[in-house]
Amino acid sequence: MRDRARTRIPLAIAVAGALALAGCSGGDGGGDVPAGGWQPDGDVTMIVPFAAGGGSDRAGRALAAAIEAAAPDVGVSVENREGGSGAVGYSHFLGRNGDAETLLATETALLALPASGDVEFTYEDFTPIMKIAEDFTLLVVPVDAPYQTCPDVVEAARGQRVVAGISGTTGLDNIVLSLTENETGVQFDRVAFESGGELIAALLGEQIDIASLNPGEVIGQLESGDLRAVCAFAEQRYDYGELQGIPTATEQGIPVSFAQFRGVLAPGGITEEQRTYWVETLRRALETEEYRSYVEESYLQPITAPADEFVAYLNENRALLEEALKS
Incomplete structure (x- = not known):
């Protein structure tokens, strides 16, 4: 089992990279939002399911700034709802079903929490909008x-x-x-x-x-x-x-590597028009100086995947996480 986990995890990262390249070339959700299409009515809330000061908090605040730069008429406030290793925030977000003016800064806990068996939701209960980067440790x-x-x-x-x-x-x-x-x-x-x-x-x-x-x-x-x-x-x-001077674990004879993704979710139950708005807004957000600064200052890999490609990435990595977390 250990050999399988070791060989398949790098494959998942490679698959994620391929999906990201496909996303950069057009992918899902194309085109600009049509004139008169859905737009947020007032401020948007970005939920961070962890406490202030960590990587998820910085991701949520950077995403809020990038969205505001990409859509100047939209204000985004960040709300930390920590507890239960992310379960509190995700569970609150589950209750926002149909509310397209609430987003969540997501990461690997989206897959790991259901794999642990301690929550009743999966990523399929939400609307994946965009994978924005990968983060190692x-x-x-x-x-x-x-x-x-x-x-x-x-x-x-x-x-x-x-x-x-x-x-x-x-x-x-x-x-x-x-x-x-x-x-x-x-x-x-x-x-x-x-x-x-x-x-x-x-x-x-x-x-x-x-x-x-x-x-x-x-x-x-x-x-x-x-x-x-x-x-x-x-x-x-x-x-x-x-x-650059920090050797990898693999170099030292311990072949372990795994990327945490960073991304954006909308609640489940939103309309296709609302989903398209957020996919296109996040596409523009990835072109902003706010996003580029966040990636560089956080030492991330800017491997992205929109909408359906993000879903494919989540589906692939759910199986890998379930295996990795077996004890």
């Missing part, structure tokens, strides 16, 4: 920790308790730790937090030994020297200057 330790590499962390976990902080029980960090456990046979002692900001505080306060964090969440602490990255759970090293 780093294994981070305090600067004075004894670990210099990912294998050092694994070896420590063979003989002692290594406390790993995770942002929610179904997020990207829990997935890469689970895959690492599958590959190496060790077990980490997990402590769940609600955001990347809380994870960083716990690392700095020595409440936990290691944490998996997105580069955009932790770049400040890496640059200041307060924290240190021992590896990247990515297909290849980052091109970004500050991160």
Whole structure:
């Protein structure tokens, strides 16, 4: 089972890239919104299903700014509804069925929460609008920790308790730790937090030994020297200057990589006209300086997929996540 998971996850990322290229060439939802078509009547709410300060919060705020730049007549307010590793926010959003003036900044929890069996919704209960980027993660330790590499962390976990902080029980960090456990046979002692900001505080306060964090969440602490990255759970090293020296886990003999997607959902039950409006608005948002700055400052891969292509990506990765989260 471990061999299958290791070989299929890179394939999923490759498939996602191919879908993104197809989306950039035209894809689904084409054309401009017809004159007199549906438009929001008043402000739009962007729900973030995690606490302020983490990667999902930054994504939601960046998306709100990009939408406002792409559609100047639309104001977007961000509303954090954290709790239950994202379940609280997604469940609230489920109750907004038919409300096309509410959006949600989505990520891997959209698939991982249903895979955990703890919620009654799936992505099919919502309206996927656009995948806007992919985000990998780093294994981070305090600067004075004894670990210099990912294998050092694994070896420590063979003989002692290594406390790993995770942002929610179904997020990207829990997935890469689970895959690492599958590959190496060790077990980490997990402590769940609600955001990347809380994870960083716990690392700095020595409440936990290691944490998996997105580069955009932790770049400040890496640059200041307060924290240190021992590896990247990515297909290849980052091109970004500050991160080029961080080896991948695969380079160090632990073949684990997995991308968290970032995207936008509308509620279920909206009309085709409303869906088309949001697909076209997000297409324009991806061309704004706000979006480009967000991708660069958050160290993301700008691999996008609109509407039906986003649905295909979600369908492919649902099976992969279900396998990765098996224990």
